[in-house]
Amino acid sequence: MAKKFAVSGQHYLFSVQAFAHTILAGGGIEYSYAFRNGTTRSVIEDVYSGRSNLGVIYQTTENAAELNKALDDAGLEFTPIISSKPYVALPASHPLVNAKSLKIEDLSDYPFVYFEQEKGDSAAFYEEALASVPRERRVATTDRASLTELICALNGYTITSGILVGLTDGSLLNTIPLNTDVTLKLGYIARKDEVIEGQSKVFVDHLTRNLNRYVQL
Numbered sequence: 116m117a118k119k120f121a122v123s124g125q126h127y128l129f130s131v132q133a134f135a136h137t138i139l140a141g142g143g144i145e146y147s148y149a150f151r152n153g154t155t156r157s158v159i160e161d162v163y164s165g166r167s168n169l170g171v172i173y174q175t176t177e178n179a180a181e182l183n184k185a186l187d188d189a190g191l192e193f194t195p196i197i198s199s200k201p202y203v204a205l206p207a208s209h210p211l212v213n214a215k216s217l218k219i220e221d222l223s224d225y226p227f228v229y230f231e232q233e234k235g236d237s238a239a240f241y242e243e244a245l246a247s248v249p250r251e252r253r254v255a256t257t258d259r260a261s262l263t264e265l266i267c268a269l270n271g272y273t274i275t276s277g278i279l280v281g282l283t284d285g286s287l288l289n290t291i292p293l294n295t296d297v298t299l300k301l302g303y304i305a306r307k308d309e310v311i312e313g314q315s316k317v318f319v320d321h322l323t324r325n326l327n328r329y330v331q332l
Contacts, residue, residue, distance in 0.1 A: 124150070
């Protein structure tokens with residue numbers, strides 16, 4: 116019987132790597148895997164419907180209450196793996212690239228590039244910390260490659276976990292600590308009371324190793 120396993124996630128390359136390692140570890144000559152990047156709402160819906168076995172998202176001290184309510188309503192729960200501080204991601208050409216740390220006010224003259232979410236969803240569903248901060252220059256996109264390209268072309272920025280891996284952003288963007296009291300928690304969502312075993316456990320193990328390797332504390 117062909118192995119089947121699917122994960123949905125926000126736009127993190129470290130989770131893509133963990134998924135690839137899961138496929139390699141599974142081996143076999145017949146399998147059907149799927150990895151889906153999407154909005155926070157779509158990740159929740161994929162796991163709720165059973166379209167995906169697990170979802171990869173983040174929470175902050177600002178959005179945890181609202182996100183946890185949405186998860187609870189869907190019969191899901193969030194399991195944190197690791198915590199980190201937010202970082203500003205910007206290109207090498209950016210005037211602030213050599214700063215030791217930045218405040219959100221320092222970025223007011225530059226375009227904020229972010230992942231577009233579902234219509235009507237609040238800032239709690241955004242993939243960037245401090246998404247509710249008013250900004251005069253905002254550019255939305257739906258995929259990781261476009262986000263990186265826009266940041267580089269516009270001398271813009273985004274707010275991330277500080278984890279930049281892979282060719283599509285790890286070699287093009289720099290990260291600088293953001294001076295804020297907000298803390299990120301990176302982890303996964305699953306159906307309540309579900310036992311994490313089989314391919315799900317393999318994926319979670321690889322995800323945990325990746326996060327412990329890459330997160331800047």
